[in-house]
Amino acid sequence: MNDAVVIRYPRQPAVWVLLALGALALPVAAGCWAYRIVRLGADAPFQAGDGVAIASLVFVLLGAWILRMITVSVRADAYGVHVRTWLRRRSVPWSDIADVQQLVKTYRNAQTHSVVVRRRDGRTVALPLPQGAPGRTSYQERYEADLAALRELHRRYGAPATDHLAVITSRTAGRAWKGLLALCIGLLAGSALAAAFVPTASAHLRDWKTAVPCPAGQFDRECLSTERAVVKDTDPARGRGQSWLYFTDDRPVDRTSVNQDAAKAFHPGDKVTLTIWRGAVYKVSGRRYEWTEHFATGGEVAVVSALLVLGAGVPAAQLLIRRRARRQPADSAVPSVWPFVAALVGTGVWLLPYVHTRTTDPFLSGGALLWVVPGVPVSVALFWWSWRATRIGRPDTPDAAAPLRSSKFVAARFLDTTDYNPHRFGTHIVLGDGPPAVLPHAGPGRFAAREIPVSRLSVREMRRARGEEAELVPRDWEVAELSDEGRLVRLAASPGDLRLVLRELGLASCPSGA
Secondary structure, three states, rough: OOOOOEEOOOOOOHHHHHHHHHHHHHHHHHHHHHHHHHHHHOOOOHHHHHHHHHHHHHHHHHHHHHHHHHHEEEEEEOOEEEEOOOEEEEEEEHHHHHEEEEEEEEOOEEEEEEEEEEEOOOOEEEEEEEEEEEOHHHHHHHHHHHHHHHHHHHHHOOOOOOOOOOOOOOOOOOOOOHHHHHHHHHHHHHHHHHHHOOHHHHHHHHHHHHOOEOOOOOOOOOEEEEEEEEEEEEEEHHHOOOOEEEHHHHHHOOEEEHHHHHHOOOOOOOOEEEEEEEEEEEEEEEOOOEOOOOOOOOHHHHHHHHHHHHHHHHHHHHHHHHHHHOOOOOOEEEEOHOOOOHHHHHHHHHHHHHHOOHHHHOOOHHHHHHHHHHHHHHHHHHHHHHHHHOOOOOOOOOOOOOOOOOOEEEEEEEEEEOOOOOHOOEEEEEEOOOOEEEEEOOOOOOOOOOOOOHHHHHEEEEEEEEHHHHHHHOOOOOEOOOOEEEEEEEEEHHHHHHHHHHOOOOOOOOOOOO
């Protein structure tokens, strides 16, 4: 193997063609925009030449993006990993690298693989290359070869913390937390902004309800003035867009925005009365239909603020779970956030009606206590249950107990293909009333059962699911690494079921430190 590995984006002919088009489009775009600004003026109407300028600008931006791609390179040699882009260069020595890991990102139904270098102080450096996609065989093969070369250089010149390839997904402890923190802060900031508009919305609605008609011959922004108008045309929106009413001779206004039902109810030629307040039309009255502008109440704005707070609780709970898993390996699966989501939903059941109906009440008023007194204990209990449900325990060794006397079907899976688990078909293991066997169903009966060769197996280690294992089994399951005559075989099940299966297989003794 060479002592240096250089990784770049593939230099295919299409790359050079797009780069050449971008270079040719640059002077064209500059000339078109300069001609427009100098000869025609910046506010000149759209002309045919502007289409050429826009198309040229698109090719220029595409060429700049291609140029950035082909200038990115990652070089690994005996001294460390060196990343080069057109803006900066960065090097990390092998002595400072604890592990070379794989990062898996999922976009809808597609996955992308990249490499992350974890430093000994816990910080990570994401490498722009190599990149792979499981759906594209050529790219994935090149990615796996580059990843293997990086790990081999790390083993030769560094001191890896682990021997296996750590796979980081959205379900593991090593997932990046900065995005979650930014999302949480953004939602809280939005909630505070919405809460600041609660008094304004309440005062606006109160002023509308208390407004009186203007005296005859007088017009004021704070009183209600009425004007006669004739509907010229209507424009009902399709879907969720705005609908409009147009008036003859643009009197007193040319148009006003209404909801879709009002735009369909009024017809051209209808005589209507417009109620104007603070310079805008708030009411349109006709013979067949009357429309009034919807006012956002303080309670509605408070509900939006509360929803944003509850939404911020989800990334906050994910941060809390990852904080509790800080001592776990980076590729160790962490508990699901759904218990906290259930607690937030349960809190919203009483919190949202409370903030909607008691927006302006003091917190300790009699009406507020009717909501707070039963609601707060329920929320506390739900969050305590969530805290308990997401705790991260250490895998226990199976205990000795009396053997089973009747058949018991346990949800457990061998994650590797073996002669007793061909093509990983097994979903359950049957215990008791016969030899243990792998089944593709939950019983009853032993149809399609494959007997487990217990005499060949021994326990290596018990641990939590890690990396892509969390995509195959529930995240609260644990994994027992077994040795099948020297071959690694992984058995996954819930903690209680896994201890039961190992006990029935006669594998109750685990190595020290497991």
